[in-house]
Amino acid sequence: MPQYPNRQFLDFEQPIKELYEQIDQTKKLAAKNPKINYEQTLQQLEHSILEKRHEITGQLTPWQRVQLSRHPDRPYTLKYVEKMSTSFIELHGDRNVRDDKAMVGGFAELDGQTVMFIGQQKGANTKLRQLRNFGMANPEGYRKALRLMKLAEKFNKPIITLIDTPGAFPGAEAEERGQGEAIARNIYEMIRLKVPVICVIIGEGASGGALGIGVGDRVLMMENTWYTVISPENCSSILWRSWEKKEVAAEQLKLTSKDMQGFGLVDEIVPEPEGGAHWNYDEAAQLLKEAIIRNLNEVKDIPAETRIEQRIEKFGKMGFWEE
């Protein structure tokens, strides 16, 4: 986890940056004046940072929440896997085209039991971001995910998916290899999996690209994430015919964790450290782990056939209409 001064600050996080700068200056003063005790001032500043983090996340607009979900310091799938579990063995490839680096997965031990982790992976720096294709999987990524799900099903291991994608990759080769079919197949197969499936939006939950690993017995959202049918930018471009309406689009789409829980489209909001998951990876992972284990324990003893019926019913109820 990056520490100041390597931390990155979003616009609305600037007040926190200023507090860090004050701490720096105070420390410099302390070094120059060893006779004066600056301990109390420093403690106060540290406290102000914590308060500011709390204050900021309390009053975010939907668009700012989207920005927070994309915070460059935010932990990604493999980081959570590392912090939550032990004995992780990453498994690669769709056995057909190639290994998609935007989608990762593998067995690990979580709370004393073997589980299959699957999730989109983003990169932490420019080079890694390209390697991970910004978390936008190609069809082989979805097919790799499905292969791992089937593997887990065969050996009766629960599946945990961690979703963080701006969308499935809209490239020409992705079309040639059937991006639509790959996502459709995953959605169809996931709803019939005989093992428990827990899905968590840990960052961005954009459209079919997210749902392609997002059908489960429980769907959770971390506090500062979003989940809907299209990114606010693309929605703005299509419905408003302008890239400038992303803030409005974010409001209209009602894409925050609170909205989604209110609609009954997700089951639970997983709290994050004050100010967002990027402030404390250990704490974020601990909160997530607790929620995953609790939900897993709630569904794991339900007979497989009943669990599948309940899963079909859960999604079958979603929608609104008049007649």
Next chain:
Amino acid sequence: MEQNDENYLGITGNTPSSGQPQAEGGEQRRWFRRFRKGITTSTAEKKETPEGLWNKCPECNYITTTTELEENLYVCPRCNYHHRIGSDEYFAILFDNNTYTELFGNIKSKDFLGFTDLKPYRQRLDEIYAKSDLKDSMRVAVGNVNGKEIVIACMDFEFIGGSLGSVMGEKFSRAVDYCIEHRLPFLVISKSGGARMMESAFSLMQLAKTSGKLSQLSDAKLPFISLLTDPTFGGITASFGMLGDLNIAEPGALIGFAGPRVIKETIKKDLPEGFQRSEFLLEHGFLDFIVDRKQLKDKISLLIELFEK
């Protein structure tokens, strides 16, 4: 609204094989509008509106009379271009003597989220209700195709770009239940820009909802045929559109996950000739076959027969 639908699709601009400038796409749709009028009005009325009598093929500019085109199942007699048609026309083409019973016709969209883009979703719906009999972007009917009973769900592109929202998801689900209850095969004719953004995450969840129902249809061992027509994109290909026991398509239909415009912006290159057309999908292994509209009815009834025997 027409422009809006085209834009909604994300497939405006130069589509690869037709190479038509943007304006012509809209014109193409207007012709089609005229057809619908032509179909529903009497011969006497047609004479009063001469523009309804003639149609120009957007591919080869061949001129036909509306009657001639209708008799030719809205396929250009010269170049075989398949005009975009709606549920009325498909039902007339497929069901024996144009006789069928419409199912779940009263389900209508609701603006649950209070969504407003350039205009409120509610107003968008009311405007369509005012000028069209359509209740939403999909109609479901049961009837006979060459004597074989079948349930057909067909999309109407003119209703917000044939978009997939809660109503389509619910009608699809009930259609599956109906098929299971009456032991009938299911044909879905897709023509859609994808998910309905004005229903936000609710529209996305229809992908999972419909897949769950298909899983039940599959367990009941009833055939599901997915016919993809021009254009079919986004949430449809990422769900039931690509999940047919058989996936078939009309010739030359534009079918894909992402729209060509988006792909072009991503890869910063022009797309090859024929990209995302039915023939391209067949070549890449995503379709069982391409079917000419004139053979459609016989192919469907033959398939049902083969599944039965």
